[in-house]
Amino acid sequence: MDIKVLGPGCAKCKETEKVVREAVAAAGVDANVEKITDFQQMMQYGVMSTPAVVVDGEVKVVGKVPSKDDVLAWIKK
Amino acid sequence: MSAECSCACSAAPTLIFACSGGADVGALSDLAARKLTRDGKGKMFCLAGIGGRVSGILKSTEAACKVLAIDGCPLDCAKKTLEQAGFKEFRHMRLSDHGFEKGKTEVSEASVAAAAAKAGSLL
Numbered sequence: 001m002d003i004k005v006l007g008p009g010c011a012k013c014k015e016t017e018k019v020v021r022e023a024v025a026a027a028g029v030d031a032n033v034e035k036i037t038d039f040q041q042m043m044q045y046g047v048m049s050t051p052a053v054v055v056d057g058e059v060k061v062v063g064k065v066p067s068k069d070d071v072l073a074w075i076k077k
Numbered sequence: 078m079s080a081e082c083s084c085a086c087s088a089a090p091t092l093i094f095a096c097s098g099g100a101d102v103g104a105l106s107d108l109a110a111r112k113l114t115r116d117g118k119g120k121m122f123c124l125a126g127i128g129g130r131v132s133g134i135l136k137s138t139e140a141a142c143k144v145l146a147i148d149g150c151p152l153d154c155a156k157k158t159l160e161q162a163g164f165k166e167f168r169h170m171r172l173s174d175h176g177f178e179k180g181k182t183e184v185s186e187a188s189v190a191a192a193a194a195k196a197g198s199l200l
Contacts, residue, residue, distance in 0.1 A: 045133040046132075
């Protein structure tokens with residue numbers, strides 16, 4: 001599983017990365033979590049505000065910090 | 078639309094969708110949206126991404142502070158495209174209701190400015 005956290009590095013973006021990593025650890029799934037800070041890369045997903053989370057190419061949330069339960073729902077198959 | 082209209086790192090944007098249709102008023106909607114973007118009133122966004130259910134476009138629109146749809150004529154393609162994707166709360170302007178008659182509208186710098194002024198008043 002490929003997970004990208006999009007955000008330039010503000011508090012909300014850091015919190016989002018933390019929540020995502022915690023959820024991945026809790027779920028025990030094999031996932032590569034990558035932080036994207038480059039705006040041009042973010043634009044490729046059609047994302048207009050941050051933070052945002054992309055799971056296997058699908059944008060799951062934009063503009064807010066997801067809950068751990070949100071992330072668990074996205075990554076549990 | 079987003080209940081929270083700001084984020085510490087990147088503010089929720091005002092998004093503008095134009096029908097960008099084939100008629101003169103469709104072209105006018107497109108150019109007016111681009112002018113509003115240049116003037117800093119909002120950001121023109123891709124209506125085709127809504128129709129195509131592109132996840133980043135949909136989620137960004139959900140997170141927007143304000144959304145404006147500009148249609149050229151009463152077919153209301155932009156409005157209907159947004160509605161069919163589940164968006165209910167957005168502002169809507171139909172250029173043909175404001176003196177821009179389909180098939181008889183000159184697309185010029187002046188008409189683009191006039192259409193942008195009308196649409197911009199909704200933001």
